[in-house]
Amino acid sequence: MVRQQVEATGVCVITGCDVMEIGRGSEGEEVVLSTGQTLLAHLVVIGKGVVPNVELARDAGIGVGGILVDKYLQTSIPDTYAAGDVVETADIVTGESIVSGTWTNATEMGRIAGENMAGGVTEYEGAFKRLNALEVACIPVIAGGVVDLPPDKGYQVYTSRRGDTYRKLVLWDHALVGALLVGEIEG
Numbered sequence: 143m144v145r146q147q148v149e150a151t152g153v154c155v156i157t158g159c160d161v162m163e164i165g166r167g168s169e170g171e172e173v174v175l176s177t178g179q180t181l182l183a184h185l186v187v188i189g190k191g192v193v194p195n196v197e198l199a200r201d202a203g204i205g206v207g208g209i210l211v212d213k214y215l216q217t218s219i220p221d222t223y224a225a226g227d228v229v230e231t232a233d234i235v236t237g238e239s240i241v242s243g244t245w246t247n248a249t250e251m252g253r254i255a256g257e258n259m260a261g262g263v264t265e266y267e268g269a270f271k272r273l274n275a276l277e278v279a280c281i282p283v284i285a286g287g288v289v290d291l292p293p294d295k296g297y298q299v300y301t302s303r304r305g306d307t308y309r310k311l312v313l314w315d316h317a318l319v320g321a322l323l324v325g326e327i328e329g
């Protein structure tokens with residue numbers, strides 16, 4: 143649905159391939175794709191996710207992948223806490239180890255780390271691996287929790303598509319663990 147809307151504005155969407163090379167061709171700057179296709183470009187924008195900068199923590203002797211913390215967001219050095227994009231935490235739904243990279247998770251972690259630094263004993267339950275709210279080509283989209291489903295894991299999935307609206311709800315053991323809303327995001 144989003145792709146159709148984007149393409150209707152005249153933008154060409156190409157997926158399922160890699161960028162092999164960005165360089166100067168005979169007609170200007172060129173981007174060469176793994177399909178062999180060559181695109182002319184004045185500007186290239188690259189979005190490749192979040193990689194924590196853990197050098198300072200590693201040098202200080204703190205355990206890292208992302209910065210490793212316990213359930214109180216305390217690092218391996220007592221009274222030293224970490225929060226936000228730099229922390230390796232657990233997906234609240236699947237338990238999978240993740241670096242979250244979203245503002246919502248970072249601020250929640252910051253609040254809890256702050257409380258605990260001030261003597262509190264608040265536990266951090268984990269982050270949503272996926273938590274996005276955006277508008278693409280005038281279509282509002284919200285995605286949270288488990289929406290790309292691993293096969294045969296026993297999730298119950300309910301979907302509905304009506305006109306320009308798509309809704310997908312994912313349940314695990316009668317609890318909502320993921321939602322994808324396109325077009326109409328109320329409720």
Ligand SMILES: Cc1cc2nc3c(=O)[nH]c(=O)nc-3n(C[C@H](O)[C@H](O)[C@H](O)COP(=O)(O)OP(=O)(O)OC[C@H]3O[C@@H](n4cnc5c(N)ncnc54)[C@H](O)[C@@H]3O)c2cc1C
Nearest residue numbers: 195198225226227228242243244245246247248249273275
């Ligand atoms: C272009 C862009 C768009 C985004 N859009 C969204 C969005 O729509 N929704 C959403 O939820 N999230 C979004 N994010 C992610 C969001 O900005 C981050 O999750 C959030 O800022 C993380 O906060 P943080 O405090 O953990 O890290 P940061 O905001 O990265 O703060 C870390 C700070 O530490 C400083 N620092 C690093 N190393 C050192 C050092 N050695 N000594 C001293 N200071 C140091 C840095 O300069 C920086 O100021 C976006 C991010 C980007 C880049």
